[in-house]
Amino acid sequence: MVSLQKQNGKIHIEVQDNGSGFKEEILPFIFERFYKGEKSHTRNGSGAGLGLSISKSLTLALGGKISARNAENGGAIIELIF
Known part of the structure:
Protein backbone atom coordinates (compact mmCIF):
# COMPACT_ATOMS: atom_id res chain seq x y z
CA MET A 1 0.00 0.00 0.00
CA VAL A 2 1.28 3.48 -0.85
CA SER A 3 0.01 6.68 0.73
CA LEU A 4 0.85 10.19 -0.50
CA GLN A 5 -0.10 13.28 1.50
CA LYS A 6 0.90 16.91 1.75
CA GLN A 7 1.25 18.18 5.33
CA ASN A 8 2.66 21.51 6.46
CA GLU A 14 4.37 5.93 3.15
CA VAL A 15 4.89 2.48 1.72
CA GLN A 16 3.52 -0.46 3.71
CA ASP A 17 4.12 -4.13 3.00
CA ASN A 18 2.19 -7.12 4.27
CA GLY A 19 5.17 -9.08 5.61
CA SER A 20 6.05 -9.82 9.20
CA GLY A 21 7.58 -6.40 9.88
CA PHE A 22 10.91 -5.77 11.61
CA LYS A 23 11.94 -7.08 14.99
CA GLU A 24 12.21 -4.06 17.27
CA GLU A 25 15.87 -4.76 18.06
CA ILE A 26 16.93 -4.51 14.40
CA LEU A 27 15.03 -1.31 13.52
CA PRO A 28 17.97 0.98 14.48
CA PHE A 29 20.22 -0.84 11.99
CA ILE A 30 18.12 -1.43 8.86
CA PHE A 31 19.48 1.59 6.98
CA GLU A 32 23.13 0.53 7.49
CA ARG A 33 25.08 -0.73 4.48
CA PHE A 34 25.24 -4.52 4.14
CA TYR A 35 22.88 -5.07 7.10
CA LYS A 36 20.64 -8.07 6.50
CA GLY A 37 19.01 -8.58 9.89
CA GLU A 38 18.49 -12.17 10.89
CA LYS A 39 19.57 -15.03 8.67
CA SER A 40 15.96 -16.22 8.54
CA HIS A 41 14.98 -12.95 6.81
CA THR A 42 17.35 -13.43 3.91
CA ARG A 43 16.06 -15.19 0.84
CA ASN A 44 18.48 -18.08 0.45
CA LYS A 65 14.07 12.18 5.60
CA ILE A 66 13.42 8.43 5.71
CA SER A 67 12.24 6.29 8.61
CA ALA A 68 10.84 2.84 9.27
CA ARG A 69 8.40 1.39 11.75
CA ASN A 70 6.12 -1.58 12.16
CA ALA A 71 2.47 -1.28 11.24
CA GLU A 72 -0.09 -2.03 13.95
CA ASN A 73 -1.78 -4.62 11.74
CA GLY A 74 1.49 -6.29 10.68
CA GLY A 75 4.07 -5.48 8.07
CA ALA A 76 6.56 -2.66 7.85
CA ILE A 77 6.10 0.99 6.92
CA ILE A 78 8.80 3.08 5.26
CA GLU A 79 8.10 6.82 5.41
CA LEU A 80 9.73 9.46 3.21
CA ILE A 81 9.32 13.19 3.86
CA PHE A 82 10.36 15.86 1.36
Missing part, protein backbone atom coordinates in the same frame (compact mmCIF):
# COMPACT_ATOMS: atom_id res chain seq x y z
CA GLY A 9 4.11 22.16 3.00
CA LYS A 10 5.94 18.82 2.89
CA ILE A 11 5.19 15.66 0.94
CA HIS A 12 4.79 12.49 3.02
CA ILE A 13 5.06 9.14 1.25
CA GLY A 45 21.39 -15.70 0.91
CA SER A 46 20.34 -13.38 -1.91
CA GLY A 47 20.72 -9.64 -1.66
CA ALA A 48 23.64 -7.60 -0.45
CA GLY A 49 21.86 -5.65 2.27
CA LEU A 50 22.12 -2.40 0.32
CA GLY A 51 18.54 -1.56 -0.67
CA LEU A 52 17.49 0.49 2.34
CA SER A 53 20.97 2.04 2.63
CA ILE A 54 20.75 3.27 -0.98
CA SER A 55 17.21 4.52 -0.33
CA LYS A 56 18.47 6.52 2.65
CA SER A 57 21.41 7.98 0.68
CA LEU A 58 19.15 9.08 -2.18
CA THR A 59 16.53 10.51 0.18
CA LEU A 60 19.13 12.53 2.10
CA ALA A 61 20.74 13.74 -1.15
CA LEU A 62 17.32 15.11 -2.17
CA GLY A 63 16.93 16.88 1.16
CA GLY A 64 14.42 14.43 2.60
Whole structure:
Protein backbone atom coordinates (compact mmCIF):
# COMPACT_ATOMS: atom_id res chain seq x y z
CA MET A 1 0.00 0.00 0.00
CA VAL A 2 1.28 3.48 -0.85
CA SER A 3 0.01 6.68 0.73
CA LEU A 4 0.85 10.19 -0.50
CA GLN A 5 -0.10 13.28 1.50
CA LYS A 6 0.90 16.91 1.75
CA GLN A 7 1.25 18.18 5.33
CA ASN A 8 2.66 21.51 6.46
CA GLY A 9 4.11 22.16 3.00
CA LYS A 10 5.94 18.82 2.89
CA ILE A 11 5.19 15.66 0.94
CA HIS A 12 4.79 12.49 3.02
CA ILE A 13 5.06 9.14 1.25
CA GLU A 14 4.37 5.93 3.15
CA VAL A 15 4.89 2.48 1.72
CA GLN A 16 3.52 -0.46 3.71
CA ASP A 17 4.12 -4.13 3.00
CA ASN A 18 2.19 -7.12 4.27
CA GLY A 19 5.17 -9.08 5.61
CA SER A 20 6.05 -9.82 9.20
CA GLY A 21 7.58 -6.40 9.88
CA PHE A 22 10.91 -5.77 11.61
CA LYS A 23 11.94 -7.08 14.99
CA GLU A 24 12.21 -4.06 17.27
CA GLU A 25 15.87 -4.76 18.06
CA ILE A 26 16.93 -4.51 14.40
CA LEU A 27 15.03 -1.31 13.52
CA PRO A 28 17.97 0.98 14.48
CA PHE A 29 20.22 -0.84 11.99
CA ILE A 30 18.12 -1.43 8.86
CA PHE A 31 19.48 1.59 6.98
CA GLU A 32 23.13 0.53 7.49
CA ARG A 33 25.08 -0.73 4.48
CA PHE A 34 25.24 -4.52 4.14
CA TYR A 35 22.88 -5.07 7.10
CA LYS A 36 20.64 -8.07 6.50
CA GLY A 37 19.01 -8.58 9.89
CA GLU A 38 18.49 -12.17 10.89
CA LYS A 39 19.57 -15.03 8.67
CA SER A 40 15.96 -16.22 8.54
CA HIS A 41 14.98 -12.95 6.81
CA THR A 42 17.35 -13.43 3.91
CA ARG A 43 16.06 -15.19 0.84
CA ASN A 44 18.48 -18.08 0.45
CA GLY A 45 21.39 -15.70 0.91
CA SER A 46 20.34 -13.38 -1.91
CA GLY A 47 20.72 -9.64 -1.66
CA ALA A 48 23.64 -7.60 -0.45
CA GLY A 49 21.86 -5.65 2.27
CA LEU A 50 22.12 -2.40 0.32
CA GLY A 51 18.54 -1.56 -0.67
CA LEU A 52 17.49 0.49 2.34
CA SER A 53 20.97 2.04 2.63
CA ILE A 54 20.75 3.27 -0.98
CA SER A 55 17.21 4.52 -0.33
CA LYS A 56 18.47 6.52 2.65
CA SER A 57 21.41 7.98 0.68
CA LEU A 58 19.15 9.08 -2.18
CA THR A 59 16.53 10.51 0.18
CA LEU A 60 19.13 12.53 2.10
CA ALA A 61 20.74 13.74 -1.15
CA LEU A 62 17.32 15.11 -2.17
CA GLY A 63 16.93 16.88 1.16
CA GLY A 64 14.42 14.43 2.60
CA LYS A 65 14.07 12.18 5.60
CA ILE A 66 13.42 8.43 5.71
CA SER A 67 12.24 6.29 8.61
CA ALA A 68 10.84 2.84 9.27
CA ARG A 69 8.40 1.39 11.75
CA ASN A 70 6.12 -1.58 12.16
CA ALA A 71 2.47 -1.28 11.24
CA GLU A 72 -0.09 -2.03 13.95
CA ASN A 73 -1.78 -4.62 11.74
CA GLY A 74 1.49 -6.29 10.68
CA GLY A 75 4.07 -5.48 8.07
CA ALA A 76 6.56 -2.66 7.85
CA ILE A 77 6.10 0.99 6.92
CA ILE A 78 8.80 3.08 5.26
CA GLU A 79 8.10 6.82 5.41
CA LEU A 80 9.73 9.46 3.21
CA ILE A 81 9.32 13.19 3.86
CA PHE A 82 10.36 15.86 1.36
